[in-house]
Amino acid sequence: MSTEIAHETAHDEHHDHGPAKGLMRWVTTTNHKDIGTLYLWLSFIMLLYGGAMAMVIRLELFQPGLQWVEPHFFNQMTTMHGLVMVFGAIMPAFVGLANWLLPMMIGAPDMALPRMNNWSFWILPFAFAMLASTTFMEGGAPAFGWTFYAPLSTTFAPASTDFFIFAVHLMGISSVMGSINIIATILNMRAPGMTLMKMPLFVWTWLITAYLLIAVMPVLAGAVTMMLTDRHFGTSFFDAAGGGDPVMFQHIFWFFGHPEVYIMILPAFGVISAIIPTFARKPLFGYSSMVYASASIAILSFMVWAHHMFTTGMPVAGELYFMYATILISVPTGVKVFNWVTTMWKGSMTFETPMLFALGFIVMFTIGGFSGLMLGVAPVDTQYHDTYFVVAHFHYVLVTGALYSIIAAFYYWVPKWTGHMYDERLGKIHFWWSTIAVNVLFFPQHFVGLAGMPRRIPDYALQFAEFNQISSIGGFAFGLAQVFFLYIVIKTIRGGEKATDRVWEGATGLEFEQLPSPPPYHSFNEPPPVK
Amino acid sequence: MQTMSQQQHEQDDFNSAARRKRTRWILVAHLLIVATFFAASFIWGKFA
Numbered sequence: 001m002s003t004e005i006a007h008e009t010a011h012d013e014h015h016d017h018g019p020a021k022g023l024m025r026w027v028t029t030t031n032h033k034d035i036g037t038l039y040l041w042l043s044f045i046m047l048l049y050g051g052a053m054a055m056v057i058r059l060e061l062f063q064p065g066l067q068w069v070e071p072h073f074f075n076q077m078t079t080m081h082g083l084v085m086v087f088g089a090i091m092p093a094f095v096g097l098a099n100w101l102l103p104m105m106i107g108a109p110d111m112a113l114p115r116m117n118n119w120s121f122w123i124l125p126f127a128f129a130m131l132a133s134t135t136f137m138e139g140g141a142p143a144f145g146w147t148f149y150a151p152l153s154t155t156f157a158p159a160s161t162d163f164f165i166f167a168v169h170l171m172g173i174s175s176v177m178g179s180i181n182i183i184a185t186i187l188n189m190r191a192p193g194m195t196l197m198k199m200p201l202f203v204w205t206w207l208i209t210a211y212l213l214i215a216v217m218p219v220l221a222g223a224v225t226m227m228l229t230d231r232h233f234g235t236s237f238f239d240a241a242g243g244g245d246p247v248m249f250q251h252i253f254w255f256f257g258h259p260e261v262y263i264m265i266l267p268a269f270g271v272i273s274a275i276i277p278t279f280a281r282k283p284l285f286g287y288s289s290m291v292y293a294s295a296s297i298a299i300l301s302f303m304v305w306a307h308h309m310f311t312t313g314m315p316v317a318g319e320l321y322f323m324y325a326t327i328l329i330s331v332p333t334g335v336k337v338f339n340w341v342t343t344m345w346k347g348s349m350t351f352e353t354p355m356l357f358a359l360g361f362i363v364m365f366t367i368g369g370f371s372g373l374m375l376g377v378a379p380v381d382t383q384y385h386d387t388y389f390v391v392a393h394f395h396y397v398l399v400t401g402a403l404y405s406i407i408a409a410f411y412y413w414v415p416k417w418t419g420h421m422y423d424e425r426l427g428k429i430h431f432w433w434s435t436i437a438v439n440v441l442f443f444p445q446h447f448v449g450l451a452g453m454p455r456r457i458p459d460y461a462l463q464f465a466e467f468n469q470i471s472s473i474g475g476f477a478f479g480l481a482q483v484f485f486l487y488i489v490i491k492t493i494r495g496g497e498k499a500t501d502r503v504w505e506g507a508t509g510l511e512f513e514q515l516p517s518p519p520p521y522h523s524f525n526e527p528p529p530v531k
Numbered sequence: 532m533q534t535m536s537q538q539q540h541e542q543d544d545f546n547s548a549a550r551r552k553r554t555r556w557i558l559v560a561h562l563l564i565v566a567t568f569f570a571a572s573f574i575w576g577k578f579a
Contacts, residue, residue: 108545109545112554112557113554113558176565179561180557180558180561180562183557183561184554184557184558187553187557188550188553188554188557189545189550214561214564214565214568215564215568216568217565218565218566218567218568218569218572219568219569219571219572221569221572222568222569222570222571222572222573222576223572223576225573226572226573226576237576237577238576244577245577248575248576248577251575252572252575252576255572255575525545527545
């Protein structure tokens, strides 16, 4: 096989050119691998930026009372932390993985619309610079929570909110362009023989995610545009005094917001579906059921938004509908978890770092899924709503779910990308350090939440002190673990043991079977054979 | 008159005119979906 690959590489180099030199390579690149790298670095920078704000939050909550920051600044921190992590860290990381992997997985030479690809990336640094700059403006950064409910984000918002609105518009445009690019690539650039039902699960989950994005990002754009016109142009979409309805904002926001949750988790399902079979040395159990489960989750995600709003005063019939529809999502999600477990059943398993993070994902994402079920039950949600239980729930989903899958994906594919193996010992330390810390950080938040501690407050009642202290210690340790991860990333890029072309004994897929490690700058100028 | 192998080559070519045309259609169709959802959010918000 390696002889064939060497031959292919030599053939490619014959009419190939490498990357341009210097900074302009990155500014003007239309290469999917370069743009993937840019996305991944941007998301890492934003992870550290959002993480720094999380450290401020945990520092303030280390003890009851006000110690370090003013309440208004604390609110800015929770708001910006949420926005930066959702739009700046998790989403761009998955787009980065898509850019690097989709063309190689389907046997395409690049993305279908490479110039638009460059554009959709380079919008983002400006959007986030604009968002970050609000911290230094008069009145401070947005402080109304990442859900920016009206009228906090309209009548009572700081002047910097307009910059926030423009930043969200830019992020939306970037996401829509990225999604259309991904759809065009998958639908129109597959190598002959790569039928839809032969595509790797990561490709499938991204195809479905891209459709979610093009459906809901315009709704988010609509919501912030209505905010803008309410603020400056005399409309009253969300102002009851002018005949509008503030609760309508919540409906529109969550029509975007709930599918957004699945935008952040469906590609993670694709990553885990690639890693588990490799290290269990068995094909994925129930491939087609995984595809249908992903599609079912996506469709259902449009029908459950008001479970975030049970306490706004909904008719009982509405509460019942949204409760049952929400609980229904556990069926396709359960199919996925059972399929991963069944893939491992009687497999020849080994536990390299990507597999450890994937297993961590399955166990801890499932914890987040179960607490989500609890929150979806309308009568009890009245107690849990806006407490730290919700914070614990979505951090299990987004940190030990989405972020763990991104880290797993890095360890799994980085030898293919760079041609270097990462340091396995350091990878294992990173896993255990992160996993212990993240549970110390978020598990106690279930208890303080059930006991009644509200979210988004800088001070709390004395009885919550111990659990908050434990949580903060876990937070600092988890933050430090990701600085350690940065060291591992840089070390791996700069050198390390040479990776083989297949990288992992059990790896399958065009990127492992048909391309060398690292792959040439332009791969698959000719369509590869697909079995 | 193209031979079968020429036809196959054209079909496989990532830069063929047919493939580029399909890409354009996919782009336009999905931009229409985006525009529809954007407009629908205002209708839902009840212009007041």
